[in-house]
Amino acid sequence: MLARTTSDVSVLPPGVEVRAGQLEDPLPLADVTSVVYCASMGFGHIPPVVQQLESAGVKRAVFISTTAIFTSLPSRSRAVRVHAESVVNNSSLDWTILRPTMIYGTARDRNISRLLRLLKRSPVFPLCGNALWQPVYVEDLAGAVVSSLDSDASISRTYNLAGACALRFAELVRTAAHALSRRVLLVPVPLSAAVVAARLTRVVTSEQVRRLAEDKAFDYAPAAQDLGFKPRSFSEGVHLEARALGLL
Numbered sequence: 038m039l040a041r042t043t044s045d046v047s048v049l050p051p052g053v054e055v056r057a058g059q060l061e062d063p064l065p066l067a068d069v070t071s072v073v074y075c076a077s078m079g080f081g082h083i084p085p086v087v088q089q090l091e092s093a094g095v096k097r098a099v100f101i102s103t104t105a106i107f108t109s110l111p112s113r114s115r116a117v118r119v120h121a122e123s124v125v126n127n128s129s130l131d132w133t134i135l136r137p138t139m140i141y142g143t144a145r146d147r148n149i150s151r152l153l154r155l156l157k158r159s160p161v162f163p164l165c166g167n168a169l170w171q172p173v174y175v176e177d178l179a180g181a182v183v184s185s186l187d188s189d190a191s192i193s194r195t196y197n198l199a200g201a202c203a204l205r206f207a208e209l210v211r212t213a214a215h216a217l218s219r220r221v222l223l224v225p226v227p228l229s230a231a232v233v234a235a236r237l238t239r240v241v242t243s244e245q246v247r248r249l250a251e252d253k254a255f256d257y258a259p260a261a262q263d264l265g266f267k268p269r270s271f272s273e274g275v276h277l278e279a280r281a282l283g284l285l
């Protein structure tokens with residue numbers, strides 16, 4: 038595993054070999070035969086990384102992209118991600134691209150763990166938009182990474198990976214509250230007001246607020262067929278996360 042000297046490696050299972058490095062520098066690829074690229078493809082590192090993998094003779098590579106690539110909103114990183122995917126597509130690697138939706142399931146996620154902690158404290162939740170969401174549980178995504186490495190059918194293919202079913206945002210919040218055995222009062226907030234509040238408070242960007250109102254539902258049938266991808270429901274995953282966070 039490649040990790041920066043500043044990375045928290047305490048979360049890794051025992052026995053994992055850690056090589057210090059960062060994507061801006063030449064990669065320590067000696068004896069590496071397969072790579073799983075987990076850093077964002079929106080940082081601009083993909084072209085030089087692909088070149089290094091090709092030169093080093095590393096053949097198999099799985100890249101974690103994102104369904105955010107489909108956003109219709111202006112996004113600074115989207116063009117970088119689209120270019121990164123095309124560089125992978127045009128490479129001589131045996132590549133697979135996995136595009137997860139929002140990933141949740143551990144205390145280290147930056148989305149559902151925050152929602153659960155908020156719902157534990159507050160019986161009232163501001164509802165901004167009521168778009169479709171389909172977050173993917175982290176272990177289901179990890180299973181798809183392993184299946185990709187094991188499956189020749191996934192070579193030169195790109196897959197969207199989502200949770201079992203899409204939910205409206207209100208339903209997602211109610212399901213999270215239910216996992217905590219809480220009732221929640223949803224108070225609709227107009228999108229325009231939330232965008233202004235985001236600009237003023239800078240807690241989240243106005244782009245992130247606008248994305249709340251964008252549907253984020255994706256078909257994962259090709260992954261089900263080639264990778265045996267069978268994601269769990271949000272109801273099951275959020276219950277597991279609430280327990281893992283010690284909130285039950």
Ligand SMILES: NC(=O)c1ccc[n+]([C@@H]2O[C@H](COP(=O)([O-])OP(=O)(O)OC[C@H]3O[C@@H](n4cnc5c(N)ncnc54)[C@H](OP(=O)(O)O)[C@@H]3O)[C@@H](O)[C@H]2O)c1
Nearest residue numbers: 041044045059060075076077078101102103137138139140
């Ligand atoms: N989180 C989500 O909900 C979500 C949704 C869809 C897709 N994705 C995609 O899934 C992947 C993982 O997401 P994530 O949220 O776990 O990402 P993350 O926390 O931003 O980063 C993942 C890893 O990349 C490492 N990294 C970042 N820059 C690096 C550099 N310059 N050199 C070496 N290592 C570097 C980080 O190291 P440090 O530990 O040192 O920071 C971290 O271990 C990404 O490709 C992301 O775009 C995430």
